[in-house]
Amino acid sequence: MILRKKLIAGNWKMNKTGAEALALVQEIATAIGKQPDVEVVICPPFTALASVAPVLDGTLLKLGAQNMHPEAGGAFTGEISAPMLRSFFATHVILGHSERRAYFGETDTFINQKVLSALKNQLRPILCVGETLAERESGSTLKVVQTQTEKGLEGVSKEQAASLIVAYEPVWAIGTGKVATTEQAQEVHAFIRDLLTKLFGEAIAQKVRILYGGSMKPANAPELLAQKDIDGGLIGGAALEARSFIELVKAAAAAK
16 A cells, blocks of 8 residues: 555635734744645645745745636636736645535536646645535435535546545534534545545555544544545644644644
8 A cells, every 4th residue: 555645734725814823834844844744735825825935935834825717817806816826836725615516506517627837837736525414314415415525526647647635524524513524534535545546546546645624622523533445634624723723734744
C-alpha cells in the first residue's frame, strides 16, 4: 500500500480581515511552517490572499482558495478565476463545498467545470462531497456521495487524477457539534477510495488523499486520522485559532 502523506487544510470561510489573517498565519507559520511530515494548506478568504501569501513564502505551507469560477476571465461580477489565484502562487482550491451547493445552488455539472479548469491551470482541486441529514436518515449516503464524486470528476484523466484531493463532509456534522462516528467516516472514505479505483485504477486511487471534513477537532482527530482511508482533514472552525490548528497538524504527524 502506498503511504500517503497526511494533509490538513484550513478553510477559514468568511472570516478574518487582511490584518487578522496576517496575525493568524504568522503564528501558524512560526510553529509549523518548516515541519515536513504533514502537508498543510491555508485557505483564507479572497481578500486575505495578498496578505497571507508573502508569509507562506519560504515555508512549507501551501496557499489555497475557497472557490473559483471556471472561466479564465470575463463578465462575471464578483467572481475570481484560476489565473488570478495562480498570480498569488496559490496551489490548491476548495470546490463544491456543501455551503456552495446549499446556499448558492452550485450543481455537480458546474462544480465539474471548476475541477477541470483548476487542473488545467495547475491548481489542485479539493473536491467536497457529502450528504445532508435527511439524505443520511433516508439511507442515501453512499448514493449521494457516488453521484457527486462521479459527476464532479467527469472528464478528468488518469494523469490529472493523481493530483486530486477529495474531502468527505457529512453536512449534518458541520458546525452542529455532531460528528460522524469513526466507523461511519471510515466507511464512506473506503467507499470513495473504491469509486476512485473504478474510475482511475488502483494505483491512482491509492495516491489520492481523502480528507474528513466533518468538525475534526484536536479531541477527535487522533482516532479519525488512525483510520486506513482518512488521510487528513478539511478544517473549519478549528482552523480559525492557531493553537487548535497546530494541534491538528501535530495529531496528523503522529498518526503514521
